[in-house]
Amino acid sequence: MGVKTIGAMEMPNERTREIPKTKELEMTGAEIVLECLKHEGVEVIFGYPGGSVLPLYDALYDSDLRHILVRHEQGAVHAADGYARSTGRPGVCIATSGPGATNLVTGIANAYMDSVPIVAFTGQVGLGLIGKDSFQEADITGITIPITKYNYLVRDVNKLAQTIHEAFYLATTGRPGPVIIDLPKDITTKTAAFSYPPQRELPGYKVIRRGNHEKIRQAVLAIENAKRPVIIAGGGVISSGAHKELAQLVEKTGIPVITTLMGKGAFPEDHELTLGMLGMHGTAYANYAVCEADLVLSAGMRFDDRVTGDVNTFAPKAKIIHIDIDPAEIGKNVRVDIPIVGNCRDVFREILKRIKKISFPEWLERVSGWRRDYPLKYSGGEKLKPQFIVEEISRLTNGEAYITTEVGQNQMWAANYYTCKYPRRFISSGGLGTMGFGLPAAIGVQVAHPEAIVFDIAGDGSVQMTSQELATAVTYRLPINIAILNNNYLGMVRRWQELFFNGRYSETKLSSSPDFVKLAEAYGARGIRVTSPEEVRPALQEAIHAPEPVIIDFIIDPKENVYPMVPAGGSLNKMLGR
């Protein structure tokens, strides 16, 4: 049985990489790993050494591969994640066995939920010690089965190169995702003949890219016959590199575009047909448009509960077209009328070939009415509002910066008030909702884009989960900007306590956070404190021009909340604070 995989390596925005065939050479496992990484086009690794990966780090000592030493393995995997999301190339990280490996778990789960290509190497105790509860032994392949696309425990050094080649192939093709390679210590010291690329043996792995012609024909017909269509673009539009095709489709049809949190940047948000995000903290006009639409063209998104609210009342009047590379996503959460399994870019291209030029003036009129009547709003005044800060970041960087976020209210303010113009520039933990993601992710982004302006829009709670990575940013002179929207609370949780637990604020006040300015300074970064609206712009300007990492501690109005809001499981047209 041969390899039945359809389609070549999918690295969005890149030509398919040809890997030149090498001569056979005898190498140690550790050398093989590094050699494979070079052949796969890896430029940088995020990692943390330890006992079981000593041979690997020893080989790295002589290598020209760039290694970024983090302060906690979670930082390594989030940085690899930020690197991957901002470039479209796989992120690579290394951790040692046992606690090193288990420290990756949150970041791996995070990448899995958001379909991010990561190849993670974990050390493992020697083959003879596996299963004996040896020092720093953890069954990381067992632990990560549900949160990886695939994982490997390498038992034969002769299979090492093949394993790594397969891992990169799996991580980057089809629906991308994290793959772990667990390396017993003695595998890295044994030798084997090395040549590249080896044969892949993945008879069960198939990628369908193009989409069924008949379904595409039905979709085109449905779009042409619709009266009130909307497009919902998810992360798959970005990961398949389909943003140009999406723009062409909108150009040709005039259909308004809603994005999910993961799809933010798939369509330029300064365009008149952009409706922003839908769902629990979506805009009122996006939610109304979905409720009234007679056709929903959803692409590369998975109808998460934060998006749909009550699935029974989701898009009640609409025929649903669902384009996704993963067949298991279709029909999982909502009924779908026209399923199309395929890569968003290829399917959009097919649709574009066939679709007539159409327009929906009456529908757009209604949508504009909602936008006019129910805009995103907050009261300004003298208090320092988080929404204003995000808007200022947006204005000052012309919507062209790379934004990472933490998780909570800061994330929703960032999603709603930052006008993102390009794909791969809004990077947020969508599915898992991992507090502490933003800072290390910003490090990964800045490593990939040394000249770019990078902001981590943070909360005072989230940022403390990984703030030790400031040391990493300082070490490598990565001038990331960490904008802490500091309200001294776990704001999102407090909000739910306010609404659903009669204001019983159990354990959500963070009373003794550090002085973030001093914290920055302690690490050798710059710290700026901002307490009033007029200080915002100068502080942002100072931060952007500073050659070192900067924390800006924005002391915001602690009473501010995220509006509008659809309570969990509610219907999208029943919003609070509209």
Added chain:
Amino acid sequence: MKHTLAVLVQNRPGVLTRISGLFSRRGYNIESLSVGRTEEPTISRITIVVEGDDQVVEQVCKQLYKLVDVIKVSDITKDAHVDRELILIKVNADPANRGEIMQFVDVFRAHVVDIGKNSLIIEATGDEEKINAIEASLQPFGIKEVVRTGKVAMIRGAKPTEK
């Protein structure tokens, strides 16, 4: 409704863990599961009986298919197929009622595979109904122990089960 799935997998370490983990994680109910190698030594066949409506079973198949080690998933419930289970029953038997038990064994075309002082082990194969029937028939004598394999199945006719 019960569905019978024929799943071809790569014979690699951990494959069963991946599959059973998938069922428990996503809340699917396994009625029975049996696994063994096929005519191709690198490939194993897992026969899974799963309870659920068509929509649930469709999700089960898609999720199984997503596993890298899974080569093919076929829901053969609606195809004409042969299915078999094997049961071993240890039943109380003294010289007085052995004859009576042997009559049941003959009726079901089962076999006695072990004779103890006060017990017999009976082996039977058949579809689920027959296996249930023999177990019920022997109940009055006092069943000490039962072990069943779970179902294996194959499509009737010349074509292979994996279409």
